[in-house]
């Protein structure tokens with residue numbers, strides 16, 4: 014039996030409410046339950062949203078819907094906007110040449126002005142990919158509920174927030190009422206214990222887990238990541254892991270906040286300061302799953318079993334260790350064979366074949382999965398002293414203006430340039446290829462982003478998902494290469 | 501946006517047995533540049549439906565005249581990937597009222613319901629017999645009775661689950677915002 018004390022600031026005096034519960038609860042329950050405004054009989058929960066992030070692609074129809082109802086944004090101060098999906102990654106000081114993209118970005122600006130929403134527009138020092146900007150500016154905090162019209166909102170779960178992607182109707186819902194209606198998902202815990210080997214990163218860890226569970230393996234669940242391998246990740250690494258939760262179907266992923274989290278947050282622009290910090294900190298430290306808390310499903314893996322990962326098919330679950338071979342026909346369940354064959358036909362790969370040494374045409378370092386400073390450092394560390402292969406087109410795209418600035422200040426840009434790479438300007442870029450950064454049909458791209466769907470990086474493009482180190486190794490050899498050869 | 505009321509439906513089906521159909525296939529990102537909700541049906545399954553030069557691809561089911569109807573019958577794990585509601589808009593705009601599959605991705609399921617498109621989850625066995633029936637008779641009719649939560653073809657019937665609140669919304673053409681607006685006071689209380 015455990016005794017919990019929850020407190021709430023009410024009219025600036027602290028009220029203590031004591032609950033004695035017989036049941037140990039999970040981190041997810043603690044955060045979710047604290048935000049339930051009402052449970053609808055036979056229906057979903059009304060969940061209060063602390064922070065709403067928006068961008069240009071999934072918000073315009075929500076704003077116009079709101080207007081059609083004669084409503085205003087209910088809590089504009091809880092909303093942050095940044096254009097990212099549709100922006101060019103060169104010449105951002107010039108007007109966007111693609112007319113539709115320009116209209117979308119301008120529509121976001123007009124909507125934000127009208128509704129008094131803070132926006133980090135193009136060229137603003139805080140601009141960048143929405144999931145890179147939130148944490149970096151201290152908007153993302155433990156214990157919060159956060160949503161965004163983008164499935165990788167799960168990234169923010171790295172801080173112990175309940176964060177998930179929503180559709181545009183739901184964006185409108187949050188505009189109108191700061192609440193969302195969702196049924197409570199089931200809970201899953203994924204524990205990874207041990208130590209990651211040299212050359213194996215958070216990205217490899219997440220690709221490994223997804224390969225084990227499959228693309229639908231966590232559908233209906235909210236995942237908590239635990240275990241010593243997860244604990245020892247940096248905040249950047251934790252964000253990479255939580256980011257990819259959606260790729261196995263999970264509603265979101267989260268990690269209990271700890272010293273690493275608090276260290277990262279301290280002093281960030283929108284993080285609490287002084288006394289407020291101390292108060293919050295005391296609360297944040299309670300945010301973890303209690304001993305004996307029950308999960309609907311549990312998995313555990315050993316960090317030592319993970320090697321640098323790469324995908325060979327057209328969904329993120331089709332991944333394997335880089336030294337392994339694509340499964341042979343005999344190893345695939347009959348029911349799955351048709352879709353795997355179809356996927357391999359698209360990739361022009363054969364069942365049972367090796368992936369090492371396969372030709373690569375494009376390399377993309379960036380996205381909300383791997384566009385943070387640590388990723389650029391990793392990439393630069395491997396290419397240092399080597400040259401980019403001429404035939405390779407490489408896009409190195411920082412996740413935000415802040416990352417860009419830091420890469421310049423740390424001298425990473427010089428390292429990259431000496432090896433034949435240039436740093437572009439921030440945005441989602443080739444992650445979803447809404448701007449000009451498109452991989453042509455039939456070409457192979459080793460990409461640090463999160464999706465290898467057919468045509469994701471441009472119509473007919475073929476994507477191999479991997480870590481920044483593996484991307485770097487491909488860029489200097491022109492073929493799929495084990496990054497450990499260079500360490 | 502309030503949605504159309506969902507009424508009893510008797511219609512033929514369009515079969516798409518592919519598994520893990522993600523929302524990037526339903527509507528590729530380059531078509532997400534619009535600022536309104538209309539017109540996405542034109543680009544539904546764009547890259548499976550049209551070649552890069554814009555020619556219809558004959559093998560693809562939406563280009564085969566023998567298949568039509570308001571029900572899309574799809575393979576396992578439909579709607580995974582991106583949260584883009586444009587996928588649900590494209591399906592709705594094209595004229596589908598129902599998607600039947602043995603498994604749906606979460607966000608797609610919500611997006612569909614919020615646009616008056618009913619996702620019906622059936623067992624893997626029921627799904628494969630339905631595919632077989634459609635293969636035998638391209639004009640195979642199905643009946644969707646939301647009130648009774650029943651999907652029927654020939655003499656095969658299966659009941660499906662839907663959250664009672666969502667069912668109510670669909671039958672009456674309400675949406676979540678209508679509901680939430682009435683809760684404003686409660687929400688303000690919660691904020692205190």
Ligand code: SF4
Nearest residue numbers: 165380381441444445
């Ligand atoms: S980088 Fe890719 S996954 Fe991340 S927000 Fe942008 S488009 Fe979505």
